[in-house]
Amino acid sequence: MxxxxxxxxxxxxxxxxxxxxxxxxxxxxxxxxxxxxxxxxxxxxxxxxxxxxxxxxINIFSGKSVDEYYDFKCASCHGRYGEQSALKASKIINELDENQIKADLMGYKNDINYGGNLKATMHRTASELSDDEINALAKFISTL
Structure with missing residues (x-):
């Protein structure tokens, strides 16, 4: 019991x-x-x-706005607010000014050897962008 x-x-x-x-x-x-x-x-x-x-x-990104394009193409690696180092190999992009972002994107676009470990991914992405799209994206990222 x-x-x-x-x-x-x-x-x-x-x-x-x-x-x-x-x-x-x-x-x-x-x-x-x-x-x-x-x-x-x-x-x-x-x-x-x-x-x-x-x-x-601005809807120059294949019909997307700048922030929609960023969410679709950039946020998965860099974070929604640019706060992450992409695969722990890149700069934290929300710490960069507009001119540095523009210079980096143009470097990736125009030179396949530009950048670090993720240069192939960034070259492929940046080479799809026009100069106007790069300018708009750099301006957007610099405000994150």
């Missing part, structure tokens, strides 16, 4: 503690998700206000 009672109490305590832990984990996950959404909203508002001058009216 004692054994059955001990087992019942053990199962009861284990059952209660894991639910509490799951609830705490779910609460923390919801809080974290809400914080991320709030930060994304703030960053989106900031970025769209900063870039309104040239993102609304």
């Amino acid at each position: 004692r054994f059955i009672l001990a087992c019942f109490i053990s199962f009861f305590l284990l059952g209660c503690s894991s639910d509490s832990k799951k609830t705490d984990e779910k609460t923390q996950a919801v809080k974290t998700e809400n914080e991320i959404k709030n930060n994304e909203t703030k960053n989106t508002v900031k970025t769209s206000q900063t870039n309104d001058k040239f993102t609304k009216n």
Whole structure:
């Protein structure tokens, strides 16, 4: 009888503690998700206000705006706000000024040997861009 009672109490305590832990984990996950959404909203508002001058009216990237092109072609390696080193091998592009970004993109476009470890990828991407697209992209990235 004692054994059955001990087992019942053990199962009861284990059952209660894991639910509490799951609830705490779910609460923390919801809080974290809400914080991320709030930060994304703030960053989106900031970025769209900063870039309104040239993102609304420029659709030279095969029908995409500058920010849509960046999201499609650049963000996967460099981060949505240019905050990442692409595969830990590139410069952090949101730390560069417009002229440096322009010079780098033109270098990748015009010289297959320009750049570091990722030069082939960047050459392929930059060679698809016109000079006007490079100028618009450099201006956009410099505001991230």
